[in-house]
Amino acid sequence: MKQLIIFFGLITLLSCKRTNQNTIVFHAYPFIPNADKFYAELESDFKKQNPNINLIIVKSDNYYDSANGIIKDDTADIYELDCVLLQDFIDRNLIQPFPKTYSIDTSNWLEPDNVGIQEESLYCVPHWLCSNFLFYKKGDKIKDSKNLDDIKKDLGKISSLNKSLLIDLYGKSTLGELYAEVNYCKNFNRANSSGTLDFSIFDYEVEKILNKIKSLTYKDWGRRKDFHDYKEAFYPRQFAKGNGRIFVGHSESLYNILDEINNGCYEGENCLQADQISVMRFPLSDKSDDYLGWMDGLSINKNLSGQKLRNAITFINFLLSKKVYEEALKKEANCSPRYLLPAYKQYYFDRQITDFAPLYPQFYELVKSMNTITNKNLCQDLRLFGDSLTIRINKN
Structure with a gap:
C-alpha cells in the first residue's frame, strides 16, 4: 500500500511538473477598450490552436508598483511592457533577450528608435504605440x-x-x-x-x-x-x-x-x-x-528556458499575427473600433480594419x-x- 501511495505521488509530481512546463502566464496591459472581451477571446482562440499549452492571462489595474515603477506581478512568463519601464527591467535582470534564432521582420516596424534592441540583443518586440x-x-x-x-x-x-x-x-x-x-x-x-x-x-x-x-x-x-x-x-x-x-x-x-x-x-x-x-x-x-510617443512591447521572463520558452514564443507570434491584429482592430457587432495603434505599418491600410475605422491612414501620417x-x-x-x-x- 505504501509503495502504491509513493507510486501515485510520483505520478502526481511528474504531472504537476509537466503541467507547469505547459503553462504560460501573460501579464497583459489592461488599459485598452473593451479589454475583458478582447482577452477572453484571445485566450480562447489561442487554446484552440494550441491545446497543449495552458495560457493564463493576468490583467490588473494595479499595473505598476508606485514605489519603484516595476510591475508588481513578477511571476509572469511574458510581460507587456511600456517602454518607460523597459530599461529598468533590463538593468534589474528581470527579462532575457529573445533567442538569436528568433526571426521577426523589422522592415514594417513603426518604432524608429528600436528601444527594444540593445547591444544587438532583442529584449522587447513592439506591439502597440500611443501618444497624445x-x-x-x-x-x-x-x-x-x-x-x-x-x-x-x-x-x-x-x-x-x-x-x-x-x-x-x-x-x-x-x-x-x-x-x-x-x-x-x-x-x-x-x-x-x-x-x-x-x-x-x-x-x-x-x-x-x-x-x-x-x-x-x-x-x-x-x-x-x-x-x-x-x-x-x-x-x-x-x-x-x-x-x-x-x-x-x-x-x-x-x-x-x-x-x-x-x-x-x-x-x-x-x-x-x-x-x-x-x-x-x-x-x-x-x-x-x-514628437514623442510610447511603445508597449512584449518581453520574456529571464527564467524561461526549454519548452516553456518555446511556448512563450509561440504565444508572442500568435499575438503579433495578422489575424489577431485584425480581430483586435476591426469593428465588432454593437461595439466601436478600439483604435489602438499597431506598431506595424501594414495595418494602417488593411481594408479589414480601415473599412470600419477610416482614420487609420491619418494616424499613420502622424505615427511614422x-x-x-x-x-x-x-x-x-x-x-x-x-x-x-x-x-x-x-x-x-
Missing part, C-alpha cells in the same frame, strides 16, 4: 495651427465650454507623460540631432508650457479629480457631445467618442457625427514634425515620425514630476 493627438471637427481652421500660440490665438478668449480645449491635466501618470512629451518637443530635434533629454532634473520651462495648455481649458475642467477618475472616459465623451471645440487624448479615445455618439447621445444634444471627426498632431513645438524613449528610472522620474505638477499647475 488633437481631435477636431472637420473644416475647423485649427488644423493649420503649428504651435500652442497658434491654437491659443485661434481659440481666443475661453468664455464658454464649447470654445475650449478638453484635456485631462490631473494625476501623476497623466502629467508625467505630458511633461515628457513637452520636454521632448522643447529640447530635441531629430533632424539635426540637437538637444538633450535629461529627465532627472525638473525643467521649469516645461511647467510654463503645461500652464499654457491649461489656459486653453474652460475654468477648472482640465484639473478636476472627479473628471479624471470618471470610469467612462469623461473628456472624450464630452467632446462627442460638442462640449469643447478640440480634444487632446490617446488614439483609443476614439472608441469612447464613437461609443458616446452611437449609444449615449440624446435627441436635442449637439453631438458630433462620426464622419465629422479628424485628427492631427498636438503641436507642442514648431521646431519639427518629430513619432519617436520613443526608454531610460533608467524613467517611470519613477516622470511620476515624481507628475506628482509635483498635480500641485504646481495653477488652477483657474
